[in-house]
Amino acid sequence: MRLENGQTIETEGVFIELGSKGALDLAAQIGVQLDTESFKYIETNKKQETSITGIYAAGDMVGPPYQMAKAVGEGCVAGMEATTHARSLILQLERV
Numbered sequence: 460m461r462l463e464n465g466q467t468i469e470t471e472g473v474f475i476e477l478g479s480k481g482a483l484d485l486a487a488q489i490g491v492q493l494d495t496e497s498f499k500y501i502e503t504n505k506k507q508e509t510s511i512t513g514i515y516a517a518g519d520m521v522g523p524p525y526q527m528a529k530a531v532g533e534g535c536v537a538g539m540e541a542t543t544h545a546r547s548l549i550l551q552l553e554r555v
């Protein structure tokens with residue numbers, strides 16, 4: 460493979476990572492608190508709750524390490540907490 464600067468690299472394959480825009484813009488638009496150091500990640504607590512009740516975040520958007528296992532684990536917690544939250548809302552409605 461030859462680079463723009465003329466350098467040649469011996470390789471058996473190339474993986475081209477184009478990158479993609481994350482959902483951070485959307486999160487910022489709806490007012491979810493980002494981390495106050497870099498403003499690159501959504502702040503969550505251990506229940507994956509964001510600063511807005513009923514909105515949960517997990518995976519790469521809450522910060523490194525960028526690993527599948529972390530994203531899946533946090534996603535599981537977020538899903539279970541969201542279910543608990545939804546059930547509590549239903550119970551509140553039933554009491555009215």
Ligand SMILES: Cc1cc2nc3c(=O)[nH]c(=O)nc-3n(C[C@H](O)[C@H](O)[C@H](O)COP(=O)(O)OP(=O)(O)OC[C@H]3O[C@@H](n4cnc5c(N)ncnc54)[C@H](O)[C@@H]3O)c2cc1C
Pocket residue numbers: 476480481482485517518519520524525526527528530
């Ligand atoms: C080249 C590469 C190699 C990697 N290799 C490994 C590896 O070997 N092992 C490992 O553990 N991890 C690896 N990772 C990291 C791993 O892929 C991520 O940590 C993981 O996918 C994060 O999951 P996620 O659900 O947070 O985000 P994502 O998998 O990025 O999912 C986010 C989804 O949200 C969608 N989305 C974004 N914005 C919006 C919007 N506004 N509305 C609706 N949908 C939206 C996106 O299209 C995407 O489908 C690799 C990553 C890359 C880029």
